[in-house]
Amino acid sequence: MGLTLAVVGATGAVGRIMVQLLEQRAFPAERVRFLASRRSAGSTVAFRGEQHVVEELTPDSFHGVDLVVSSTPDEVAGQYLPLAVKAGAVVVDESAYFRMDPSVPLVVPEVNPQAIERHQGIIASPNCSTIQLVVALKPLHDRARVKRVLVATYQAASGAGKRAAEELFAQAHQALRGEAVRAEEFPHQLAFNLIPQVGSFRDAGFTSEELKMMRETQKIFDDPTIQVCATCVRVPVANAHAEAVFVETERPVSVGEARQWFERAPGVRLFDDVEAGQYPMPIQVSGTDEVWVGRIRKDPTHPHGLAFWCVADNLRKGAATNAVQIAELVARKLVQAG
Ligand SMILES: NC(=O)c1ccc[n+]([C@@H]2O[C@H](COP(=O)([O-])OP(=O)(O)OC[C@H]3O[C@@H](n4cnc5c(N)ncnc54)[C@H](OP(=O)(O)O)[C@@H]3O)[C@@H](O)[C@H]2O)c1
Structure with a gap:
């Protein structure tokens, strides 16, 4: 059967x-x-x-x-x-x-x-923000061990559910018509704004979404020593979350190495050609199943630091x-x- x-x-x-x-x-x-x-x-x-x-x-x-x-x-x-x-x-x-x-x-x-x-x-x-982060970190962690991650998210309205996604469009119409903007699904107006609160406030000034990213990353890698500090921000984007990621690894990683590793990593799509104006953006990533990575560069403030940008469809891979x-x-x- x-x-x-x-x-x-x-x-x-x-x-x-x-x-x-x-x-x-x-x-x-x-x-x-x-x-x-x-x-x-x-x-x-x-x-x-x-x-x-x-x-x-x-x-x-x-x-x-x-x-x-x-x-x-x-x-x-x-x-x-x-x-x-x-x-x-x-x-x-x-x-x-x-x-x-x-x-x-x-x-x-x-x-x-x-x-x-x-x-x-x-x-x-x-959590959707955790999934795209760990898929991108995996090739770095396997080869150079990730010790510390600082991440800021740019999270789309659809991450809060179908009613929230509809509210962003309704708010945009209200704002453009000069009407009072109603916020029920989000804690404030999201249209033409940013909200540095995803979830509810919990321990030490972090939100529930930020704590999820920090704790879930350790559980998935089965490594409680990986330190993660997240700032999660809701942005007036319909779909697909973006993240600015700063990683400190045990040994230094060059941009060339990182590129090669991302290129071969399952579930990752390397899209990084700044001269051609190519970097991942929510509009092009929405509807795809991969984690798109671009803007790879050395972090000049730390010899073992690397910075990159990643975008994924929160409703799909997330x-x-x-x-x-x-x-x-x-x-x-x-x-x-x-
Ligand atoms: N949105 C994202 O990007 C995302 C990413 C990762 C994880 N998640 C998680 O996935 C879950 C769903 O998120 P969503 O964004 O899809 O939310 P959503 O659009 O609000 O959908 C919620 C679903 O749950 C059903 N539901 C609600 N109350 C129910 C009840 N008492 N009994 C049976 N079904 C019930 C709803 O049915 P009705 O149509 O009948 O209301 C609807 O099908 C959440 O736990 C969320 O945290 C969401």
């Missing part, structure tokens, strides 16, 4: 892309079910040439399901996904709820696919693509195990 897959949160910003990717990448599932909240139950999702009805997620939704890919708010994941595991399914979760649980592997297939082996039912996909890649690895094992 073929696999039964459930897509939880199939109507969300990430969930919709997951559905497209499952079809485009010919995911090896015989049956696929689509789940969301009561709000969207009864709506339809196009998949493999047919319209499928979205079901309401309930505690009984997982009967007969082998594999779940889930993309919901944290509290929904915490409430329902343990029930999926109890019902016998393996779960790949996009939310932050289980990421730092020591029994849950936190996986980026280009970086630590081996961690999947340790799963006890749930595998977590990291979320849906990463989760589907993990699910493909799990599905292969499930099929092999018969």
